[in-house]
Amino acid sequence: AQSVTQLDSQVPVFEEAPVELRCNYSSSVSVYLFWYVQYPNQGLQLLLKYLSGSTLVESINGFEAEFNKSQTSFHLRKPSVHISDTAEYFCAVIPSNTGKLIFGQGTTLQVKP
Amino acid sequence: DAGVTQSPTHLIKTRGQQVTLRCSPKSGHDTVSWYQQALGQGPQFIFQYYEEEERQRGNFPDRFSGHQFPNYSSELNVNALLLGDSALYLCASSLGLAGSYNEQFFGPGTRLTVL
Numbered sequence: 001a002q003s004v005t006q007l008d009s010q011v012p013v014f015e016e017a018p019v020e021l022r023c024n025y026s027s028s029v030s031v032y033l034f035w036y037v038q039y040p041n042q043g044l045q046l047l048l049k050y051l052s053g054s055t056l057v058e059s060i061n062g063f064e065a066e067f068n069k070s071q072t073s074f075h076l077r078k079p080s081v082h083i084s085d086t087a088e089y090f091c092a093v094i095p096s097n098t099g100k101l102i103f104g105q106g107t108t109l110q111v112k113p
Numbered sequence: 114d115a116g117v118t119q120s121p122t123h124l125i126k127t128r129g130q131q132v133t134l135r136c137s138p139k140s141g142h143d144t145v146s147w148y149q150q151a152l153g154q155g156p157q158f159i160f161q162y163y164e165e166e167e168r169q170r171g172n173f174p175d176r177f178s179g180h181q182f183p184n185y186s187s188e189l190n191v192n193a194l195l196l197g198d199s200a201l202y203l204c205a206s207s208l209g210l211a212g213s214y215n216e217q218f219f220g221p222g223t224r225l226t227v228l
Contacts, residue, residue, distance in 0.1 A: 004155075032214045036219075042221060043117075043203060043219040043220050043221040043222050044156070044203065044205075044219040045219070046216060046218075049216070051214055090155050090156070092155075094214060096214075098169060099144070099146070099161055099168075099169060099207070099214075099215070100146075100158045100161070100169055100171065101146070101148070101156070101158060101205070101217060102158065103155030103156050103157070104155050105153075105154060105155050106153075106154070106155050
């Protein structure tokens with residue numbers, strides 16, 4: 001069975017500081033990897049995804065994530081956060097033989113002024 | 114181009130009742146997946162519909178059932194509601210079946226409270 005573990009439930013950080021949200025997964029088959037963001041009282045929005053190719057993927061708002069197959073990780077990073085980045089972030093995988101999105105427990109990013 | 118829409122936005126029911134939630138997929142999408150997100154948790158996969166049939170199912174009891182209509186919209190039905198069914202129910206639409214990756218677009222969710 002596949003599973004996703006987000007190692008931090010809450011990450012407080014000051015504005016303009018760098019941040020890393022950690023994600024590890026377990027799977028017996030290859031997976032596609034995702035980060036979703038959920039703002040208060042809203043649905044999930046896709047932030048970025050890794051399907052194949054370059055292991056470093058970037059979003060349009062400055063986030064990036066790197067797929068590390070040997071460590072089965074897909075950590076999310078941003079060099080300088082803004083107040084508006086405050087949200088819940090979910091790491092997720094889709095096993096290559098199914099269409100089921102499997103989510104981690106989520107990490108709350110709290111950006112302080 | 115309308116995205117994924119869900120109705121109602123909020124719903125309050127009592128234990129033992131039945132509830133129906135509705136989802137309209139993004140234009141051009143033919144696959145609908147449902148997820149349950151309990152407070153403080155990540156979404157859990159309930160099931161997926163394609164061509165009006167349930168194609169995959171997560172670890173949910175038979176009290177959870179669904180339907181997909183010819184226009185690709187979908188319903189989620191929950192019978193004999195329990196307090197633990199209180200959650201945000203998310204619908205996601207995509208194009209095509211499982212086995213090949215197709216991005217899932219999420220609706221805003223329906224907040225179900227069971228008293």
